[in-house]
Amino acid sequence: xxxxxxxxxxxxxxxxxxxxxxxxxxxxxxxxxxxxxxxxxxxxxxxxxxxxxxxxxxxxxxxxxxxxxxxxxxxxxxxxxxxxxxxxxxxxxxxxxxxxxxxxxxxxxxxxxxxxxxxxxxxxxxxxxxxxxxxxxxxxxxxxxxxxxxxxxxxxxxxxxxxxxxxxxxxxxxxxxxxxxxxxxxxxxxxxxxxxxxxxxxxxxxxxxxxxxxxxxxxxxxxxxxxxxxxxxxxxxxxxxxxxxxxxxxxxxxxxxxxxxxxxxxxxxxxxxxxxxxxxxxxxxxxxxxxxxxxxxxxxxxxxxxxxxxxxxxxxxxxxxxxxxxxxxxxxxxxxxxxxxxxxxxxxxxxxxxxxxxxxxxxxxxxxxxxxxxxxxxxxxxxxxxxxxxxxxxxxxxxxxxxxxxxxxxxxxxxxxxxxxxxxxxxxxxxxxxxxxxxxxxxxxxxxxxxxxxxxxxxxxxxxxxxxxxxxxxxxxxxxxxxxxxxxxxxx
Amino acid sequence: xxxxxxxxxxxxxxxxxxxxxxxxxxxxxxxxxxxxxxxxxxxxxxxxxxxxxxxxxxxxxxxxxxxxxxxxxxxxxxxxxxxxxxxxxxxxxxxxxxxxxxxxxxxxxxxxxxxxxxxxxxxxxxxxxxxxxxxxxxxxxxxxxxxxxxxxxxxxxxxxxxxxxxxxxxxxxxxxxxxxxxxxxxxxxxxxxxxxxxxxxxxxxxxxxxxxxxxxxxxxxxxxxxxxxxxxxxxxxxxxxxxxxxxxxxxxxxxxxxxxxxxxxxxxxxxxxxxxxxxxxx
Numbered sequence: 001x002x003x004x005x006x007x008x009x010x011x012x013x014x015x016x017x018x019x020x021x022x023x024x025x026x027x028x029x030x031x032x033x034x035x036x037x038x039x040x041x042x043x044x045x046x047x048x049x050x051x052x053x054x055x056x057x058x059x060x061x062x063x064x065x066x067x068x069x070x071x072x073x074x075x076x077x078x079x080x081x082x083x084x085x086x087x088x089x090x091x092x093x094x095x096x097x098x099x100x101x102x103x104x105x106x107x108x109x110x111x112x113x114x115x116x117x118x119x120x121x122x123x124x125x126x127x128x129x130x131x132x133x134x135x136x137x138x139x140x141x142x143x144x145x146x147x148x149x150x151x152x153x154x155x156x157x158x159x160x161x162x163x164x165x166x167x168x169x170x171x172x173x174x175x176x177x178x179x180x181x182x183x184x185x186x187x188x189x190x191x192x193x194x195x196x197x198x199x200x201x202x203x204x205x206x207x208x209x210x211x212x213x214x215x216x217x218x219x220x221x222x223x224x225x226x227x228x229x230x231x232x233x234x235x236x237x238x239x240x241x242x243x244x245x246x247x248x249x250x251x252x253x254x255x256x257x258x259x260x261x262x263x264x265x266x267x268x269x270x271x272x273x274x275x276x277x278x279x280x281x282x283x284x285x286x287x288x289x290x291x292x293x294x295x296x297x298x299x300x301x302x303x304x305x306x307x308x309x310x311x312x313x314x315x316x317x318x319x320x321x322x323x324x325x326x327x328x329x330x331x332x333x334x335x336x337x338x339x340x341x342x343x344x345x346x347x348x349x350x351x352x353x354x355x356x357x358x359x360x361x362x363x364x365x366x367x368x369x370x371x372x373x374x375x376x377x378x379x380x381x382x383x384x385x386x387x388x389x390x391x392x393x394x395x396x397x398x399x400x401x402x403x404x405x406x407x408x409x410x411x412x413x414x415x416x417x418x419x420x421x422x423x424x425x426x427x428x429x430x431x432x433x434x435x436x437x438x439x440x441x442x443x444x445x446x447x448x449x450x451x452x453x454x455x456x457x458x459x460x461x462x463x464x465x466x467x468x469x470x471x472x473x474x475x476x477x478x479x480x481x482x483x484x485x486x487x488x489x490x491x492x
Numbered sequence: 493x494x495x496x497x498x499x500x501x502x503x504x505x506x507x508x509x510x511x512x513x514x515x516x517x518x519x520x521x522x523x524x525x526x527x528x529x530x531x532x533x534x535x536x537x538x539x540x541x542x543x544x545x546x547x548x549x550x551x552x553x554x555x556x557x558x559x560x561x562x563x564x565x566x567x568x569x570x571x572x573x574x575x576x577x578x579x580x581x582x583x584x585x586x587x588x589x590x591x592x593x594x595x596x597x598x599x600x601x602x603x604x605x606x607x608x609x610x611x612x613x614x615x616x617x618x619x620x621x622x623x624x625x626x627x628x629x630x631x632x633x634x635x636x637x638x639x640x641x642x643x644x645x646x647x648x649x650x651x652x653x654x655x656x657x658x659x660x661x662x663x664x665x666x667x668x669x670x671x672x673x674x675x676x677x678x679x680x681x682x683x684x685x686x687x688x689x690x691x692x693x694x695x696x697x698x699x700x701x702x703x704x705x706x707x708x709x710x711x712x713x714x715x716x717x718x719x720x721x722x723x724x725x726x727x728x729x730x731x732x733x734x735x736x737x738x739x740x741x742x743x744x745x746x747x748x749x750x751x752x753x754x755x756x757x758x759x760x761x762x763x764x765x766x767x768x769x770x771x772x773x774x
Contacts, residue, residue: 219726220726224726239726244730245730291532294534295534295537295552356552359532360534363530363531376712
């Protein structure tokens with residue numbers, strides 16, 4: 001009798017174990033190539049911060065969805081005044097921060113005053129400078145007054161840089177982030193991982209996942225092995241050269257999408273000989289865009305002819321402004337007074353697309369007599385020499401900010417392009433809210449920039465995610481920086 | 493040493509001829525490679541070995557044979573320069589320690605103890621990090637950890653000889669201590685240093701490959717065997733040949749140099765081997 005009983009117990013246990021094993025998992029481990037330096041998205045420029053916390057731990061008044069459209073976030077609705085200068089937001093009720101404190105209009109006011117403060121360390125402070133006042137109307141209503149109309153205002157307040165933080169916890173967000181999002185921060189094992197857990201009292205629709213771990217794996221070969229071994233369930237942007245490992249493997253799915261990263265051969269327009277239009281045109285003619293895309297992105301990049309994302313509705317195809325033509329390039333160089341070409345340096349930051357594109361471009365330019373010396377740099381050195389001190393001839397970099405054509409209207413920007421016409425157009429564009437008019441202005445800017453061959457326009461970076469085939473709901477495109485886990489779930 | 497004598501040491505012959513073969517390939521790359529190594533052509537990348545490209549092409553369509561020839565040259569140059577630095581500083585230090593003794597010897601010994609206490613490659617990484625990546629800094633980094641090795645070998649060899657009669661005779665004849673070291677000690681320890689140089693050359697080539705592999709050595713568009721491994725790393729599962737070719741080249745060169753070094757030691761100074769065996773037996 002005893003034996004039978006224990007046998008029954010054992011089989012019951014076995015049954016339980018089996019059903020547990022077949023139960024749907026609600027946990028995910030996401031591989032990320034870079035570890036964030038801190039976890040406060042309002043106080044740092046690193047994309048790695050947004051990858052972990054944007055829309056997961058922190059939320060803004062508006063929310064960017066995976067098509068790049070603006071959706072209601074912490075604000076359930078808003079009204080805009082006729083002149084486009086006043087925005088009144090109605091906030092969601094019953095929202096709490098992860099430390100239990102309530103969210104209200106005062107937090108919104110605090111957040112934006114912190115962004116606009118003298119000593120603000122916000123990486124995109126300039127985007128919010130049109131805000132002249134934030135007024136608390138009542139605890140669930142807040143009003144923004146702008147000094148000039150801003151066509152991108154609703155998008156910009158939905159970015160990681162403008163997520164709402166609480167005065168009680170903002171100071172510690174770099175190491176202990178407290179937001180209003182569906183996931184609360186649990187722990188950060190430096191050099192290894194960040195763990196998030198579902199926040200029970202979340203105000204909105206609960207995500208399917210209960211736990212998310214971001215595992216930081218810098219090396220492509222290690223990431224490949226981690227994916228194959230099941231140590232991570234997926235990664236949002238995997239090195240294109242190793243993608244064939246997962247292509248056609250039924251256990252994985254490869255998601256190829258777009259990003260906002262215009263990759264350019266950035267040219268120091270303020271420096272001789274690059275201040276000559278013919279020289280820049282010659283370089284544009286000497287760029288074999290298809291080879292660069294195949295070599296550096298394994299064909300996943302999308303060619304661009306100006307500084308604009310190809311999937312954006314305002315995009316105009318200018319890739320044929322200066323087609324690949326070495327004879328034409330030599331001709332233009334001779335016209336500019338360099339019949340035998342010249343020597344220049346090409347400073348390369350430590351990212352694969354830059355290092356590989358650099359070698360291909362150097363090989364192409366050598367054919368028309370432009371001898372490039374490749375200088376490999378670390379990030380800190382690149383940021384200081386090239387970006388801050390403008391001490392460079394040429395460099396290769398991806399500008400990942402959405403809708404960032406405005407940088408061409410800033411003569412103090414590192415590539416030193418100074419064209420009053422573009423500056424005037426940009427001012428009009430910023431102050432215009434009418435869609436059709438904005439589109440026209442943006443296309444005019446794209447065209448002038450392409451014709452001026454300000455920089456060598458190479459390609460739009462692709463996002464190539466590799467995920468477990470049973471995962472659904474990941475963002476295929478990256479209209480803003482971030483890996484949003486809200487809709488991610490396992491299916492059988 | 494006669495040719496006949498040399499043939500008694502097959503290791504020496506095999507090691508030396510493999511080394512010389514690679515050295516010739518490396519030197520040839522100075523004046524000729526099948527294709528220029530800066531010649532990038534995406535259209536012909538990942539070609540498998542065949543009549544047009546004997547070792548195939550890499551991820552940028554560069555000829556692998558040309559790359560390996562040029563990479564071997566970098567490896568040999570870095571290794572050899574590092575040996576020259578190590579021997580150039582280490583041997584005089586070791587000799588000075590042997591002939592002066594006292595505080596000089598104490599300083600040299602403590603310095604080499606200190607250097608030995610740190611793993612050599614870690615020092616090299618530290619130096620390359622501080623001074624920035626690049627082939628010339630790799631030479632200095634690897635050269636510095638060669639110094640104590642040569643100092644100890646020179647001191648040990650010189651001490652063993654300095655008690656012999658002909659050294660005493662030279663001293664009686666009134667030769668100064670530096671002159672004794674130069675005239676009598678150095679020629680007699682030359683074989684030791686050559687043998688050690690061969691071993692250090694192979695270690696230097698390995699160290700250069702290691703530094704380049706982690707991105708602190710040779711920088712593109714120049715190439716080295718370690719850099720080729722680094723570039724091919726993420727492609728290993730798809731195009732294993734790109735890692736195997738430079739990897740095998742490193743293995744063969746290092747083994748060849750080690751066999752040659754062993755053979756050279758036996759051939760140049762049979763007493764060393766006998767003494768070594770006697771020590772083992774005793």
